[in-house]
Amino acid sequence: MSKIPIMLHFNGNWDSYGRFRDFQVDGIVLDEETSYSMLISTIAEQLMIDTSEKIVEIKYIVNENCPPLEIKNNMGVSVYMETKKENKNLGSYPLLISVRDFNMELAITNENTSAGSSGTIQLLDMSASPIIEEYQSEIITEGTQSVIEEGQVYQDKQTIATAMRHYSVMHKFQFRVKRSSHRSYWLICVAENCNWHFKATSINDSAMFKIRSFNRQHTCTLMDDTFIQRKRTTVVVGSMVMPKYCDPKTVYTPKDIQTDMLSQHGVTLSYMQAWRAKEKALQLLRGHPADSYNKLPKYFYILEKTYPSSVVKLKKTTDECFLYAFVALCTLISGWEYCRPVVVVDGTFLKIAYRGIMLTASTMDATGTILPLAYAVVDSENDVSWKWFFEQFKQIYGERTSMCVVSDRNERSYTLDEFNERMSKIEEIDPRVKSYLYDIGYHR
Numbered sequence: 001m002s003k004i005p006i007m008l009h010f011n012g013n014w015d016s017y018g019r020f021r022d023f024q025v026d027g028i029v030l031d032e033e034t035s036y037s038m039l040i041s042t043i044a045e046q047l048m049i050d051t052s053e054k055i056v057e058i059k060y061i062v063n064e065n066c067p068p069l070e071i072k073n074n075m076g077v078s079v080y081m082e083t084k085k086e087n088k089n090l091g092s093y094p095l096l097i098s099v100r101d102f103n104m105e106l107a108i109t110n111e112n113t114s115a116g117s118s119g120t121i122q123l124l125d126m127s128a129s130p131i132i133e134e135y136q137s138e139i140i141t142e143g144t145q146s147v148i149e150e151g152q153v154y155q156d157k158q159t160i161a162t163a164m165r166h167y168s169v170m171h172k173f174q175f176r177v178k179r180s181s182h183r184s185y186w187l188i189c190v191a192e193n194c195n196w197h198f199k200a201t202s203i204n205d206s207a208m209f210k211i212r213s214f215n216r217q218h219t220c221t222l223m224d225d226t227f228i229q230r231k232r233t234t235v236v237v238g239s240m241v242m243p244k245y246c247d248p249k250t251v252y253t254p255k256d257i258q259t260d261m262l263s264q265h266g267v268t269l270s271y272m273q274a275w276r277a278k279e280k281a282l283q284l285l286r287g288h289p290a291d292s293y294n295k296l297p298k299y300f301y302i303l304e305k306t307y308p309s310s311v312v313k314l315k316k317t318t319d320e321c322f323l324y325a326f327v328a329l330c331t332l333i334s335g336w337e338y339c340r341p342v343v344v345v346d347g348t349f350l351k352i353a354y355r356g357i358m359l360t361a362s363t364m365d366a367t368g369t370i371l372p373l374a375y376a377v378v379d380s381e382n383d384v385s386w387k388w389f390f391e392q393f394k395q396i397y398g399e400r401t402s403m404c405v406v407s408d409r410n411e412r413s414y415t416l417d418e419f420n421e422r423m424s425k426i427e428e429i430d431p432r433v434k435s436y437l438y439d440i441g442y443h444r
């Protein structure tokens with residue numbers, strides 16, 4: 001019986017286009033006539049997955065036009081092996097491995113609490129239990145705990161696992177999970193024969209975990225660089241700097257991350273590590289940009305339901321890709337008739353992975369405050385996208401006598417005479433508009 005080498009892609013994410021992204025790789029060798037249980041156990045052993053606690057999902061892609069096939073039983077393995085026999089290269093038909101908890105509900109609750117909420121709700125829910133009362137004063141709910149010692153009680157396993165990931169990055173070593181179940185969490189150092197170990201178990205089968213023993217002395221030689229795993233560092237540093245990005249106005253660059261991590265925690269990061277940590281933090285906060293675009297149709301639907309007679313439009317390319325989006329809320333539309341007929345339009349770059357331009361149209365209300373009229377997100381600032389924007393705008397707002405549209409694009413192409421003529425027209429309508437335009441810098 002011949003052996004077949006198989007590449008594993010794991011620790012990745014499925015994106016909304018059915019692609020497996022941001023994975024790590026490993027490999028296994030299997031007999032051609034392997035069984036489903038053998039496949040699972042080989043993968044679990046190689047990737048150190050505790051199958052008593054996790055469900056291993058195995059998929060592979062045969063071609064681009066077909067969604068991934070999942071291997072669920074012996075027949076699935078046979079089909080895969082027959083396919084793989086055609087091309088026995090290690091790189092052909094990699095297995096895409098996802099792992100999830102048996103109890104998805106529990107996993108979701110845990111994720112929510114580790115993302116920063118206090119976990120009070122969970123405690124309140126369980127307040128009837130006598131165990132809770134005993135430990136309530138000292139239950140740790142944050143995974144960013146800097147002091148970790150025997151006897152500490154954590155609200156759940158997720159929190160303790162997060163705390164230990166932080167700990168390993170701060171102390172520049174890597175641990176391995178020796179045992180992990182709903183009742184116990186046992187870690188050892190990756191170095192062989194090292195005495196470092198950590199053991200926590202649940203308190204009387206509740207969600208809470210207590211540290212039972214913790215030997216923090218390594219008997220191995222730790223080497224800072226080799227022992228910091230890139231992915232783990234990114235996730236840990238990313239979750240640590242996440243609060244910095246809650247306010248979009250805060251500027252916090254990868255360089256700042258490097259400086260702060262060094263001064264506060266003595267951890268040296270390369271620029272790329274800091275950059276990845278920043279990306280990770282933003283992703284943790286806002287999700288993936290591609291997913292946001294995916295949510296637009298739903299968002300627009302809700303917008304229309306919530307604010308009836310608003311105008312929202314989504315234009316796609318012939319191959320169903322995002323092209324333009326346009327929003328004019330009902331309150332803005334109804335406010336327009338009470339404003340002077342001057343519209344200021346502008347375009348600004350969106351500094352995200354997918355670029356794009358945001359176009360806006362605003363006016364000034366009677367009190368001199370800016371009233372936005374409509375905005376759009378388009379692929380780029382060109383005549384076609386502007387034209388589309390104005391078409392939508394005109395459909396909603398129509399034309400009014402002496403209506404004037406001001407844009408920085410047009411200004412540049414005006415001659416001075418034309419421009420002065422237009423400005424005096426604006427002045428005729430309302431002198432304050434001219435001073436407003438002057439303030440925003442038309443003179444440039």
Ligand SMILES: [Zn+2]
Nearest residue numbers: 189194218220
């Ligand atoms: Zn060690």
